[in-house]
Every structure is written in structure tokens, then in C-alpha cells.
Amino acid sequence: MPNTKQINELRVILLDRKEKLLKSILGSRENIDLLKDQDIKDDLDYAEVVSDSFTEGMIANHHAKELAEIELSLKKIEDRSYGICDMCGVVIPLGRLKAKPYAKYCTECRTVFEAEEAKSK
Numbered sequence: 001m002p003n004t005k006q007i008n009e010l011r012v013i014l015l016d017r018k019e020k021l022l023k024s025i026l027g028s029r030e031n032i033d034l035l036k037d038q039d040i041k042d043d044l045d046y047a048e049v050v051s052d053s054f055t056e057g058m059i060a061n062h063h064a065k066e067l068a069e070i071e072l073s074l075k076k077i078e079d080r081s082y083g084i085c086d087m088c089g090v091v092i093p094l095g096r097l098k099a100k101p102y103a104k105y106c107t108e109c110r111t112v113f114e115a116e117e118a119k120s121k
């Protein structure tokens with residue numbers, strides 16, 4: 001298990017990332033509105049605006065997902081279940097948590113999980 005000091009460091013990283021994500025999500029919503037307000041002169045413009053707001057929407061979705069995982073990790077820190085693999089229950093190595101503080105799985109389970117996901121697509 002990471003010790004209290006290490007957990008506090010990871011908590012700061014999580015909170016910092018959370019703030020950035022919130023800003024980015026709010027920002028991209030504004031961007032989408034701006035794009036929609038633009039004068040659309042012809043079909044080409046329209047296609048451009050649609051694909052821009054589609055990309056923005058994709059990014060916002062992705063960020064919203066990451067934000068949910070960060071919230072979950074912060075909750076786990078509170079109830080002291082942070083840093084434990086959701087699938088097999090082993091302690092996730094600190095190096096992995098530092099690279100991805102909201103990691104839910106250990107490296108092995110992540111590989112299994114990703115393989116399963118790839119199969120279901």
C-alpha cells in the first residue's frame with residue numbers, strides 16, 4: 001500500500017487534474033455554443049462546424065469519463081480502499097499510480113480488461 005505521504009501526493013495530482021478537466025469540459029461546452037452561433041454560409045461551412053463540434057463533444061465525453069474515474073479514486077482515498085486492483089485485489093504498484101493516479105486495475109488486469117474490451121467491439 002502507498003503510505004500516507006504518497007497518497008497525499010497522489011491526491012494532490014488527482015485534485016489538480018480534476019480542476020483542469022472541469023475547466024476543459026466547461027470550456028468545450030462554450031466552444032460548441034460559439035460554433036453553433038457562427039454564421040453558416042453554405043453546406044461546406046456547416047459540415048465544418050458539425051465536425052468541429054463533434055470532435056469537441058468527443059473530447060468532452062472522454063474528459064467527463066476521466067473525471068468520473070478521478071472522483072471514484074478520491075472517494076477510495078477517503079475510505080482507504082485506494083490503490084487496490086478492482087479485479088484481483090492486489091496492491092497496484094506505486095509507479096503505476098504515479099503514471100495514472102486513477103488506475104482501477106493492476107497492470108495484468110488492465111491487459112486482460114483491454115483484451116476483453118477489444119473483443120467485445
Ligand SMILES: [Zn+2]
Binds near residue numbers: 090106107108110
Ligand atoms: Zn489486478
